[in-house]
Amino acid sequence: MKSLIIEYLKKNWNADQAEKIQFSPVPKEQEGDLALSFFELAKEIKKAPIQIAQEVEGVLQKNNTIIEKTNISGPYLNLFFQNDVFFEQVLESSVDFVTQKNKTIVIEFSGPNTNKPLHLGHMRNHALGIAMSNLYEALGANVKRVNIINDRGVHICKSMLAYQKFGNGDTPEKQQLKTDHFVGQYYVRYEQEFKKDPNLKDEIQTMLVAWEEGDKDVRAIWKKMNDWTLSGHQKTYERQGIAFEKSYYESDWYRKGSEIAQQGLKKDIFQKRSDGAITIDLIDEGLDEKVVLRADGTSIYLTQDLAVASQREKDFHPDQMIYVVADEQNYHFKVLFACLDRLQLLAREKLYHLGYGLVHLPEGRMKSREGTVVDADNLMDELSALALVEIQSRNPDLEESVQKQIAEQIMNAAWKFYLLSTSPRKSITFDPKKSIAFEGATGPYLQYAGVRIRSILAKSNINLGKTKPNSSVLGDAEKPLGAKILAFEDTLQQALESKNPTYLVTYLLELAQLWSSYYSANSILKADTEELKIARLYFAQKMYSILEKGLGILGIEIPEKM
């Protein structure tokens, strides 16, 4: 609808100025289908907004095939569309918009440690990573989802040492535990034992050195335990609908930064400090002087990340590289991006850190050492079990395997929607009761709206491909929903540009609310005339396809029944 108006104004008014008109929805209390405003344009051509509004109104009034009538309210020009054209646009609107064609986007998310299972913090990370990568993909980009595995270091040795000392050759199979949970036990065990015997710290150091030197036994334990953890993580990823293109392991990369450090030194981008450490001076960016390589030649996270980023550039030649990492690492990424840019490994414009606030519990921050971590698998099990109870009471005739599958779909909808409905920048206080709610502004509410539409479409017995709808029979009842449907494209674009899926979440919620409200007041299958029924069925189908597409981007499926 917007493009029709702009095209018309370009031809019949002023091509340059037409592009600068701003569009907005009409507030509840005002009348009209779409509002135009001219604040930006007014500034530029130094005319009063009202004057421009009147001018544009005069032009648009001549086009009575699109515009039924207009009214000026203050600086706004409100348009009333001709029903048939408006609904034709709605019914023919696409759900596929390609704005990112030929663009390659690398998105890093998850970033697990191999000493314990995934937790609630990862779930927020995953929700964002899933949504952002799907969003880019939906808009036509070539998306590479990548993972970085933190599989070495002191914290990894902790679970290894505990296993070596207290494990007695136990295995996940014997314990009947998910393999990553089995490993996690030993991490907790270490912390308990350490409280009794602080000398364990020395043993950790010894083990770390042994690992570095390639000690056979230590490496064997390391390999075994990492395999357990990673295969456990893999199951969780699959359950959440995540598949990575490639994983980068810290153990492969932690030494490879020194080469880059030497290069930087040659190019005079890095400096050698009197104590032998290699540093970069970022004081002019307000970031201090940072050590890139320690005096003893060991690298730090920064160096390693430089090497990994450089490898990803070789692997994928991305147009953009997005890191989904908690905002406690804001500073790290500023430094990393400055280094990559100065070394000409990756231009700053290509790099983006999608930071997000921590997930707090009502009683404070999660601490794995203190056992206050909300485990991802356990939370998912809990959600799934609650959903299953509901399904069993509502759909007792379904096979149990189907019921379970639907429970999983509802479980995924619940946590993804919950964690995406807060803007990434803000921290979230995790309220267990709300996170498992299925009523109100929740993922399951949206799924439910979808299920009902599908149920109607299935009962209609009309082959929608064959009949052509008469869009002119649709009217005021469908207007608000129609306008919302037309806003889908802008919403996706806005979410993409701001790298904030919350815009899509809000949109889908409003869409479903409009639908539910419309649906309860207007019968589709029992519409007054056959013609109206057919038009409404098409309308419902359009509504469904938007819902399905939008939820799909959030990683949420609409179940068959629920």
Add this chain to the structure above:
RNA sequence: GGUCUCAUAGUUCAACGGAUAGAACACCAGUUUGCGGAACUGGCGAUCCAGGUUCGAUUCCUGGUGAGACCA
């Protein structure tokens, strides 16, 4: 101590610098012959404080207050 982020109904969250700040939960009052009530309708109720920029500020700037993160 320095840097960054956040502050909106009782609670959890929305709001490209634009019309009377929008939802959900909770609370109160309703929807029986329904295409699926995990739903719908109505009510109650909010921009931390003080300045500034602007025709217009929840949004931008400055200074406070409070919370969190990071760097020494």
